Structures are given as C-alpha cells and as structure tokens.
Amino acid sequence: MVAAAAGAAFLAWLGASIIVLSDGRRGLALGLAVASAGLAIVAWQSSGPFAAIAVLAGGGAAAFWQDRSGGGAWNVMPAGSTPRTLLCVVAGLLALWVAASVITAPGASQRFAVLVVLALAGGSVLSSDNIWGVRAAAAILALAVADAASLGGSSLWTFAAATIVAIGVSLLPMPKTNAA
Numbered sequence: 693m694v695a696a697a698a699g700a701a702f703l704a705w706l707g708a709s710i711i712v713l714s715d716g717r718r719g720l721a722l723g724l725a726v727a728s729a730g731l732a733i734v735a736w737q738s739s740g741p742f743a744a745i746a747v748l749a750g751g752g753a754a755a756f757w758q759d760r761s762g763g764g765a766w767n768v769m770p771a772g773s774t775p776r777t778l779l780c781v782v783a784g785l786l787a788l789w790v791a792a793s794v795i796t797a798p799g800a801s802q803r804f805a806v807l808v809v810l811a812l813a814g815g816s817v818l819s820s821d822n823i824w825g826v827r828a829a830a831a832i833l834a835l836a837v838a839d840a841a842s843l844g845g846s847s848l849w850t851f852a853a854a855t856i857v858a859i860g861v862s863l864l865p866m867p868k869t870n871a872a
Contacts, residue, residue: 703730
C-alpha cells in the first residue's frame with residue numbers, strides 16, 4: 693500500500709512536470725495521461741474504485757482530445773525551459789516538505805501528489821502563454837481539486853463534476869491563430 697502511494701505521488705509529479713515542460717500537444721497529452729494515472733491511484737486509495745475510474749476517464753479523455761486536436765509536435769523541454777525545470781524541482785521539494793513534515797496526519801504520499809499537481813498546474817494556468825498548455829493544466833487541475841477534496845471526505849459527485857470539467861475544458865474550441 694505504501695509503495696502504491698509513493699508510486700502515485702511520483703506519477704502525479706512526473707505528469708504535472710511534463711505538462712509544465714511541454715509546449716507541444718503530444719507532450720501535453722502524455723503529461724495529462726501520466727498525472728491522471730497518479731491521481732487515479734490517490735482517488736482509489738481515498739474514495740474507492742468509482743473515483744479512480746472517474747479520474748481516469750476525465751484525464752484520459754482530456755489527453756485523447758489534446759492529442760487529436762491538431763499537429764503532432766512533442767516539444768518537451770524546448771529551448772529556454774530551464775526556469776520551468778527549476779519550478780518543477782522546487783515545487784516537488786516544497787510539496788514533499790509540506791506533505792511529510794508540516795501536516796502530521798497519515799497519508800503523506802497522497803497529500804504530496806495532490807499538492808504538487810495543484811501547484812504546478814495552477815502555476816501553469818497562471819503563467820503560460822501557450823493556450824494548449826493552459827487547457828491541459830486546467831483539465832488536470834480540476835481532477836487534482838477533486839482529489840484534494842476527497843482527502844477530507846467528499847462525495848463521489850465531486851469526482852463526477854471534475855471529470856465533466858476536465859472533458860469540457862478539453863473540448864473547448866481553440867483559436868485558429870495558435871496552432872502549435
């Protein structure tokens with residue numbers, strides 16, 4: 693159980709980091725898939741299989757539409773991505789410190805997974821000028837908020853709403869001027 697929680701935390705951090713570090717749609721789709729897999733494990737541990745299925749459905753659909761909505765560029769770690777790489781490392785270390793030291797309740801790996809995705813996706817939504825990256829970050833942010841609520845004992849409807857938001861964000865029409 694501890695190994696699954698640690699694996700989920702790593703997948704969530706890795707996926708959110710890929711979203712932050714990617715400018716191409718395929719890279720963003722990969723980040724969505726990896727982060728949603730990590731968040732689904734957290735959801736399974738905190739709220740059961742329906743929650744995990746909802747997170748996988750939302751993240752999978754968002755990743756699918758991200759990949760299918762245009763060109764096939766990966767663009768993971770393009771030139772000038774050093775500040776974003778530092779953000780991923782620092783956010784991971786800070787979330788690990790908060791999850792393991794500051795909050796003393798059990799479930800540090802679950803808290804880390806949620807905190808790091810919230811921090812990285814939120815930062816990406818607020819600072820990115822790539823509309824595709826904002827869309828991917830907003831989709832995973834909705835799923836991370838549902839996972840955060842489940843750590844406090846929310847209902848399964850939270851996951852259903854997050855899935856609808858993640859799919860809805862991925863289906864929004866995109867402007868024709870930014871065809872990365």
